[in-house]
Amino acid sequence: MGGIGKTTIAKTAYNLNFGKFEGSSFIADISEISEQPNGLVRLQKQLLSDIVKGRKVKISSVDKGIIKIRDTICCKRVLLVLDDVDQLDQLNAILVMRDWFCPGSKIIITTRHEQLLKAHELDKIYKVEELNDHESFQLFYWHAFGPDHPIEAYSKKSKRVVQYCGGLPLAFQMLGSSLSGRLVDMWESTLKKLEAIPNSQILKKLKISFVSLQDDHDRNLFLNIACSFVRKDKDFTITILDNNKKLTMH
Structure with a gap:
């Protein structure tokens, strides 16, 4: 959920390791930027500009951006962080050419949507838990x-x-x-x-997680749970819901 520390962990990993690579880029707020006019192209431009050390890059479309990224990264070991991804097209604009990355390159993605990572069959998924x-x-x-x-x-x-x-x-x-x-x-x-x-x-950050739920059904379910189990332990809530599900099935 929002505020759990995904971006902080990714920034730490990036700052500790970017010097070990021939090129690196940390692209923040992807979900927000992609909603703006030519948002995906802007993200591609930022990636390329970072990799080529600030040189200006011209891209007229997402497809042409993919080709330029391919030509740039195919001969460099790069560290790439894609922060706050919430749509498949955002990943496709960059990861469609994942096999073209030079061996030894690393890609870190932060997202609230685990299914996006599974869709691209990424190597490892780390779920950030609340602090004890x-x-x-x-x-x-x-x-x-x-x-x-x-x-x-x-x-x-x-x-x-x-x-x-x-x-x-x-x-x-x-x-x-x-x-x-x-x-x-x-x-x-x-x-x-x-x-x-x-x-x-804090509410503003938590609201991001609520708004990002897939549809009105999920949002209504979330609100029902939130209102019905105020101050209840998570395990207690799960037990009640599981029992209700079993009763409904029988």
Whole structure:
């Protein structure tokens, strides 16, 4: 889902490794850019410009872009990151020539849609999970207190934040930064407000996952589950739904 850390992990992998390749490109916000006029061509231009070290590239259509990409990458070991892919045509505009990539090249794709990866029969799929409690406290403390540990007055309230965020890294980053340096009373008022009105920036990220569901049926199902199982454990929710499914089948 949005805010789980897909882009952050991809950026880290890219920054640690791009120097080992003859060419590299990190293409961010693909789903957003592709919706703009000539979006796919713009993405192809960015890829080629990155690989040829900033030289201007002219592309008049997606098909011609594919040919230029093929001619450019066939003799270079490249590291390519395609971030936030949500449509098959976005992958096709670049990965249709996957077999032309020079041996040793690496492609990393981030997406909320696992079926897109399966459609291209990619080598490995890594599903990013929510943070566990230990990781959650570590990340929140880092953003709220820096290298220092929280004093006792903040410990119980920190537990409430961790419970509220549900293992979502973006939430810890945003709330930790907003609470940093504030008095305990301000923490309490912020937590009460969050319990009534969720943080707008976190909601914005989570909304992306909702909007990206395939159709109205999936969105309505999501809303029914969200409203019927408020504050319920995931395993409890799955058990109830599985039992209902079995009863329906019988």
